[in-house]
Amino acid sequence: MQETRSIVVGYDGSEPAATAVRWAAAQASLRKVPLHVVHCTLWPLLTKNLGPVPGVADSGLQHAAELTLQQGVEHAQQAAPGVEILTSLLSGSPAAHLPRISAGQEMLVLGSRGLGGFMGLLVGSVSLEMAATAACPVAVVKQGEDPDGPVMVAVDDPASPALEDACRAAAVAGAGLVIIHVRTVPAGYRLVRDPVDPGAAAEELLEAAVAKARELAPGITVDRQLLTDTSVPRALLQAARGSRLLVVGTKGHGVIRGSIGSTAHAVLHHAKGPVLVSRRQPASVHGDPQPDR
Template identity: 60%
Template sequence: MQQNGAIVAGYDGSAEALAAVRWAAHHANLRDCALHVVHCSLWPLLTRKLGPVPGIADSGLERSAQAILAEGVAAAKAAMPGLEVEGTLLHGLPASYLARISDGQAMVAVGSRGLGGFLGLLVGSVSLELAATATCPVAVIRPDMNPAGPVIVAVDGSGSPTALEDACVMASVSQAALSVIHVQHTPAGYLQKDPTGAPTAQSGAEEVLAAAVIRARALAPGIPVDGAVLVGRSIPHAILTASMHARILVVGTKGHGFLRETIGSTAHAVLHHARGPVLISRRGTEQ
C-alpha cells in the first residue's frame, strides 16, 4: 500500500460515515499521515435555493452542508487529538469527487451506507462505485468491529500481489496477525483426487498459498503470518465465513466483462455481505 499521501474520509453526517471518519483518523495516526475529511453536498444538483433563509441566522442548505463538514472534522480531531485534519466541502456526486481526490492518496475510507442521503441508497451505492473507480485502496467500514482480530487477505491463483502488499502494510502498522486464505473452488461433482497421480487442484492451491505466505513474511517481518486453503462451491461465501472475526478483510479487484469500471464478482459479493471492514485493493486504473 502507498505510504505517501493522506487518508481521505467521506462524511455525510450518518452513523456509518462517523464510524469511517473515526477509523480513518486512527489509521492516519498509525501511518503518521494527514487525514482529509470530505463532504459532498448534493443540494446544488437539486435546487438553486441554498439559502440563507431571510431573517434566520445560520440557515439554508449551504450552511447545513458546512456544518456537516465541520462536524466530521471535529469528530476526527476528537478521535485522534493532535492529528493533522483538513476539511473540504464539494458540490456534486460523492463517488465521482472522491474517486478524483483518491489519486495519489494512501487510502479512501467510507461508511457502508450514506454519502448521498436518499440518493446514496440507490443500487450502485457510493461505496460500491468508489471501489470500482478510485485509484488507491478503498476501505468500506461497517459496524461490526473486531479490533483484536487478525488482518485477513484473500488471494486468487495469481497470488493477488497488490492485495497481499496492502494487507501486509495494514497488519504491520496495526501490529496485528495476518492470515492469508486461498479458496479452491469445488463445483458440484468435482473430484478431489486424480487416480492417475497427476497434480490436483488441491496441490496447486497449496502452492499458491505457500508462495503467498512466504511473500507476506518477507513484506511484514515480525508479524505472525499463517495461511489456509479453503474449499467451497462459493468463493465469496468461503471468504466471508473465514473472515467473520477479522479486524479487516482485504480483497483485490479483478473485474471482467463488458463494463470497464467493475470490481469482479467476488469483491462485489464480499462488499455486499461482509459484516466488518473491507479493504478493496486498488492501484491506478487496474481492475
C-alpha cells in the same frame, strides 16, 4: 519532493459515514498520514438560495453543508486527536468528486448504508462504484467483527496487490496476518465422503504468499488457510469472522461503470466488518480541487 499521501474519507452526516470517519481517522493515526474529510453537497445544483434566512441566525443551506463537514471533522478528532485533518466542501455528487480526490492516495474510506432486513446487508451504490473505479485502495466500513482480530487477505497470486495492502494494514496495527486461498470444487461435490486433495499448486501458492508477506512485513505473525468450497465469497466470509479487516483484490477494471470482480462484489455486500478492496489504477485526472487546511 513528493507530497505525503492522505487517507480520503467521504462524510454525509449519516451514522454509517460517521463510523467510516472514525475508522479512517484511526488508520491515519496508525499510518502517520493526514486525513482528508470530504463532504459533497447537491444543493448548489438545485437552487441558488443558499444563504441564511433573513433574521434567522445559523440558517441556510450553505451553513448546513458547512456544519455537516464540521461534524465529520469532530468525529475524526474524537477518534484520533493528533491526526492532521484536511477538509473539502464540494458541490456535486460524491461519485463525481471522490475518484479525482483520492487518485493515488493512501486509501479511500466510505461507509455502508443499509436499508434494513436483507437489504441491510447490501452496500450503498456510491461505495460499490468507488470500489470498482477508484484509483487507490478502497475501504468500505461496517461495524462488526473483532477490532482486535487479525487482518485476513484472500490471494490467488503471491504478487497480488491485496497481499501488499494486507501486510501494511497488519504491520501498522501490530496485528497478525492470515493469508487465505480458496480452492473451488463443482457444486454438489461430496466433500465429506470424497474430500478434495488440495494439490501441490495450491500449497505452493500459499507458501510463496507467506514468504512474500514475511519479506514485506518482517515483524508480523503470518498464518495461512487453504480452504475448499464451491463458493469463494462464502468461504472468505466464513473465514473472516473474528477478523479486524478483510482484504480482497478485484479483477474488475472499471471498463463498465460500476463493475467489479464477482468475489469482491459479493464480499462487499455481505461482510460484517471492514473490507479493503485493493486497486492500483494510475491517476489520470489533474486539476483537482485543493483541500482546505
